[in-house]
Amino acid sequence: MARTFVTRPALPPLQEYLEYLKQIWESGIITNNGPFHQQFENELAYYLGVKYLSLFTNGTLALVTALQALKITGEVITTPYSFVATTHSLWWNNIKPVFVDIEPDYFNINPANIESAITPLTTAIMPVHVYGNPCNVDAIQKIASNYGLKVIYDAAHAFGVSLKNESVLNYGDLSVMSFHATKTFNTIEGGAIISHNEETKKRIDFLKNFGFQDETTVVAPGINAKMNELQAAYGLLQLKYVDGYISKRKEIVEIYRKELFGIPGIRVLYDIPCVIHCYPYFPVIIDPNVFGYSRDFLYDKFRDENIFVRRYFYPLISQFPTYKSLPSASSKNLPVATFISERILCLPLYPELSHEVVYSIIEIIKGLSK
């Protein structure tokens, strides 16, 4: 079979992008809050149903800056079941990550484990809406309010996700997005912070531009994390097409769900009532005792067939050398995350993936099933 990867970025039509590039070449404005940046920021905020949005050149710098914006220090409670950048952003701010376990249904941070991890040094919680499924935002907010903690959501997977008709990005103090090539919505590289008042947005905008308030005033030790005009123009085009990308993803997800239903030892995730999803990944959980083969056997089997599935998220972040000696990193503290991490496999999912290939991926699983 032709090589199939777990994802492949959706690109806007080249001809339309060339039109935007022409305008950029004519104006000579290629970065620093140019016209496309301003237009994209406004249109994206409108699309997402949020009020205050700041564009970034990538999601990781947005995470690092979000922590700076709220002056987070000390310890932050977070999840080990995520992409490594979540915890790296804490490390870059000299903050000690404290890992707590996830819940078994959707693999988000388990609010029941948060309280016992709070110490006098805790200042914030950084949960992740893993695979775009919303965290238990109400329970998390309740704990945060009780203990005076900030909440910064890593919403890198949650493009356009809403909960009871409200954008999931409107929960917590800040939400951070990624528009990396592998995400549901991409600007090649890119990201954003969603804040909830003008003052915070302003501070974030200073921070991503070296701390400059005006030509001669530097109000904070900022960084350079600006999105450039080529990314912003590309993003404007992507916004026109993203609903189509999401519905094509959904069609594929529905085929997987239907065909994999009832295969012993294979578990898939379903949509949550009252949630609008963006279908960034298609994770399956393999129970080796029931399926008859381990996750890694299936992973290798797919490789042999030229299908490059991925184990998101294995290893857990808490297993990487930087973090594994932290007391909270022990697998005894993280039984559910450890269990899921050893059994998870993400199948290919992207708008252009042909249904024919989807069915052949399913056939490989069915062929192994006893």
Ligand SMILES: *Cc1c(COP(=O)(O)O)cnc(C)c1O
């Ligand atoms: C992709 C991702 C990031 C990092 O975003 P970049 O734009 O690649 O820097 C952070 N957190 C999670 C959960 C991600 O999936």
